[in-house]
Amino acid sequence: MNHDDVLLxxxxxxxxxxxxxxxxxxxxxxxxxxxxxxxxxxxxxSGCGKSITALSIMGLVPQPAGKIVNGKIYLNNDDILExxxxxxxxxxxxxxAMIFQEPMTSLNPLMTVGSQISEMILRHRxxxxxxxxxxxxxxxxxxxxxxxxRRAKDYPHQLSGGMRQRVMIAIALSCNPQILIxxxxxxxxxxxxxxxxxxxxLRLKQDYETSILMITHDLGVVAEVAQRIIxxxxxxxxxxxxxxxxxxxxxxxxxxxLLKSIPKFGNRTEHxxxxxQEITGIVPNLYKLGSGCSFCPRCKExxxxxxxxxxGLTDLGNGHRVRCLLCKSKREE
Amino acid sequence: xxxxxxxxxxxxxxxxxxxxxAQTKGYVYAVDGVSFxxxxxxxxxxxxxSGCGKTTTGMAxxxxxxxxxxxxVFNGKDISxxxxxxxxxxxxxxxxxxxxxxxxxxxxxxRMTIEHIIGDPMRIHKMFGEKEIKERVAYLMEKTxxxxxxxxxYPHEFSGGQRQRIGIARALSMGPEIIIADEPVSALDVSxxxxxxxxxxxxxxxxxxxYIFIAHDLAVVEHICDRIAVMYLGKIVEMASxxxxxxxxxxxxxxxLFSAIPIADPRAKKDRTLLxxxxxxxxxxxxxxxxxxxxxxxxxxxxxDDPVLRNMGNxxxxxxxxxxxx
Numbered sequence: 001m002n003h004d005d006v007l008l009x010x011x012x013x014x015x016x017x018x019x020x021x022x023x024x025x026x027x028x029x030x031x032x033x034x035x036x037x038x039x040x041x042x043x044x045x046s047g048c049g050k051s052i053t054a055l056s057i058m059g060l061v062p063q064p065a066g067k068i069v070n071g072k073i074y075l076n077n078d079d080i081l082e083x084x085x086x087x088x089x090x091x092x093x094x095x096x097a098m099i100f101q102e103p104m105t106s107l108n109p110l111m112t113v114g115s116q117i118s119e120m121i122l123r124h125r126x127x128x129x130x131x132x133x134x135x136x137x138x139x140x141x142x143x144x145x146x147x148x149x150r151r152a153k154d155y156p157h158q159l160s161g162g163m164r165q166r167v168m169i170a171i172a173l174s175c176n177p178q179i180l181i182x183x184x185x186x187x188x189x190x191x192x193x194x195x196x197x198x199x200x201x202l203r204l205k206q207d208y209e210t211s212i213l214m215i216t217h218d219l220g221v222v223a224e225v226a227q228r229i230i231x232x233x234x235x236x237x238x239x240x241x242x243x244x245x246x247x248x249x250x251x252x253x254x255x256x257x258l259l260k261s262i263p264k265f266g267n268r269t270e271h272x273x274x275x276x277q278e279i280t281g282i283v284p285n286l287y288k289l290g291s292g293c294s295f296c297p298r299c300k301e302x303x304x305x306x307x308x309x310x311x312g313l314t315d316l317g318n319g320h321r322v323r324c325l326l327c328k329s330k331r332e333e
Numbered sequence: 334x335x336x337x338x339x340x341x342x343x344x345x346x347x348x349x350x351x352x353x354x355a356q357t358k359g360y361v362y363a364v365d366g367v368s369f370x371x372x373x374x375x376x377x378x379x380x381x382x383s384g385c386g387k388t389t390t391g392m393a394x395x396x397x398x399x400x401x402x403x404x405x406v407f408n409g410k411d412i413s414x415x416x417x418x419x420x421x422x423x424x425x426x427x428x429x430x431x432x433x434x435x436x437x438x439x440x441x442x443x444r445m446t447i448e449h450i451i452g453d454p455m456r457i458h459k460m461f462g463e464k465e466i467k468e469r470v471a472y473l474m475e476k477t478x479x480x481x482x483x484x485x486x487y488p489h490e491f492s493g494g495q496r497q498r499i500g501i502a503r504a505l506s507m508g509p510e511i512i513i514a515d516e517p518v519s520a521l522d523v524s525x526x527x528x529x530x531x532x533x534x535x536x537x538x539x540x541x542x543x544y545i546f547i548a549h550d551l552a553v554v555e556h557i558c559d560r561i562a563v564m565y566l567g568k569i570v571e572m573a574s575x576x577x578x579x580x581x582x583x584x585x586x587x588x589x590l591f592s593a594i595p596i597a598d599p600r601a602k603k604d605r606t607l608l609x610x611x612x613x614x615x616x617x618x619x620x621x622x623x624x625x626x627x628x629x630x631x632x633x634x635x636x637x638d639d640p641v642l643r644n645m646g647n648x649x650x651x652x653x654x655x656x657x658x659x
Contacts, residue, residue: 045522160611190382191549192608195593197608217523220595261527263556265594269579272557275534276527282492283522296454 002232006074007211008034008057008096008179013071015049015056023171024286025051026066028235039212041226043219045283047109049235050215054181057213059088059097075179094124097172101184103164107156113167114152117174124175139170142207143200162193169201176208183215198225219262223247228319231255234284234294237313241320251322253302254279254295293324301326337543338371338394338511343403345386345393349616362615363389365567367403369644371397371511376537376544378558380551380590382612386567387547391513394545408510428458431504435516437496441488446482447474451502458507463553476539478532501532505540513545518553528556544560551594555579560648563587566623567615569642573649583651585630586604622654630655 015027027049034040042050053062055161056068059080072079075095100106105191108116117136122210127135134153140148143166165185172180182201186194202225205212216222222229222243229246231239231254239252250256260277281298292298296306306325313321314328344365348357364386365393371377379387392398394405396415397529405413412418412426443448455461461469468580472479477498488496504512514533518526530553537544548554554561555575563584564574565588571584582588589608608627613619619626625635642652 045524162611190612191551191593192382192589193611194595195605195607196609199605218595219523219597222597223597223599223601229483238440247597247599258524261524262528262597263527263552264553264597265555265591266579267552268556273534275531276556278527278531279524280528282494284527319592 002031005036006033007036007076008213009072009074009077010053010057011072011074013053013056013073014069014086015052015061016067016069017065018067019065022287025235025289026286027056030071030235030237031234032230032237032240034211034213035176037205037209037211039202039214039226040228040230041214041216041222042230042232043216044167044232045217047283047286048232049286050232051183053232054098054183054213054215058092058096059083059085060092064217090124093120093172093177093321094175095177096179096181097175097177098181098183099165099168099172099185101187103161103168103188104156106168107164108203110155112153112155113159113170116167117152117171120171120174135174136170139174140167142173142204143170144172161189162196165189165193165197166200169197169204173208173210177210179213180205180210181213181215185214185264186221187216187218194221201225219259231258234286234289236294236323237321238295238323239321240313241316241322242318245318245320249320251316251320251327252295252324253326257300334372334375336370337373337408338545339404339406340370340390340394341368341404341406343367343390343393343405344401345398346401349607359616362567362618364393365615365618367567367569369562369566369569369572371543371545373510373543374537374541374548375560376558378546378548378561379556379564380548380554380561381564382549384566384612384615385564386615387564388515390455391515391562395432395513396426424458425577428507429510431507431512433497433500433504433507433512433514433517435598436520437493437500438520440500443488446485446487447479447491447499450488450494450499451484451506454503454506460507469506470502473505476505476536477502478528491650492525493521494528497521497529498532501529501536505536509542511543511545515547516549517546518641519548519550526553533557551590563590566612566618568623568652570624570652571650572642573647577647577649581649583645583656584624584653585628585655586624589627589629592642622652 011031013027013030017026019025031055044050057073061068073081096136114133114136117139118132121132121135137148137152141152145151145163145166155239186197214225226243228242230237233254239255250259256277261279263276279298284294292307293311296302311323311325315321343364344366346360346362349359351358367390381387393400415423448470452466453471455466470484474481479498486638518529546558558575560574561578562569565586571587582591589606591606591641606629610627620636621636622640624630640652642650644650645656
């Protein structure tokens, strides 16, 4: 994978948490890349390590329990894991910005939204306070907040959930970052508001030529916004490919089962009600991961060897990679 | 079909109290004139965005809230004012109408074992002897897909999906006729949701239950419900069978809601009607039709008259002036 336009390249990232209960391998050997102008989605259930992957890139892994024990994260061919904190602070917000899931808790309740946006601009750009305020107002206008001049003086509690998420997007995009990491940006919102926010993100992405790393568990959202998808399970990539190969030709039993387990709107009206395909068992405990494939206890197609053998990612061509013994051919990694 | 629950013009207004003498400064019109019927063995879905009053409707039916006005009839008995009912009828009603909560983490007492969580309601109501209660707990755990051997454990030892099963077993322990399920799967992981949905469908047939299924996920609602009521700002704007509603949505809000759902199919191209703005505050609902400030098809009567829910044939009810013109 030697494209010229790789923006972010993550190699063998391992982020572990050292706690009293033992070591949790939250992210266990992730390797992926993000191209310029692309939207990559990381999908998985809670606890699979998708948010920790994002925090690792941002250099925001909760300390002291969490630690990046191995791996490299290249931003424009520079390993940002080697950077000192002061340099990371220059990058955060300027080159890589992040939108968090909870618009209620991720804004400062004691600052007006306008000053929260200008704070970011003042940190990264050489502008006067007045200029930064004007840019904040124009950012609020870009995220389609009505009467932005007045709204900039509002505090977060005066805004609705959807408006707060717009403010978060305005903060994130205020310095025109190369990468926007969105961690479940619409999970806390209602569907009609979710549609507005997704529409806004995709439009701004084009205007600003930003790459988006979208983290979500909602396969519907993924199908709408992403070009490429990474499916994570228990800290590892289990399948990766473009949106069409994942949705139309999923190869990993987990991906297949996940796609079949969600009810599709209109399916019952058109085909009658069939029981949903269940994935038996529960998401594995990260403290007690044994050897072998971690999906094996829930897998319908598991073989005896799956319990013992750790399996690497198999390249199926066309950027489609899968971690399953059923799909063994030429190996990568 | 025999109705088991009839709700007529239900209103729940919460007073806003302010100032030193806690004077009432206004009302939150959480539920503002909701009427529906639940038939025996049927699942009625209630969908809408947050703040539309769907949970308040459920709580009002359960008589966990004081209703402002309206009439609720359960099995032919008027239960609108529970304080005026004879005690044994109240007890009977409490047993027959049960609830499953959204969050399986906060709805189970962490200091009680599963045996107590499921068995204590039966002890309180003195429904069975101690030996029988033990047997019934084991039976209910088995029915809901739990291992009866785990009855001595505490809630924290279970995963989210298992805890939701415990909540379901607790609701079933009373031998209910109606179960109000308030977003029972939205707090669960995707791979676990299917298990709980299938379980609810199986239990409905086996125990002859009627469900009021409150949710915001339309795909789940379509899968599970026989009839669906769409709520907006304290009112039902459209109500029809799941097929009728899916094939032929009439209210502009329903249409917008449908088009806003992300579809898990990358080739599905759709022209989306994006709604502008947010849901208005139920404290100051707009005049006329409460949807008119966001409605793409709004015309001049919409901000004056409040449309009533009318049967358009085929038991498809819509509250919209677009269908009143002729």
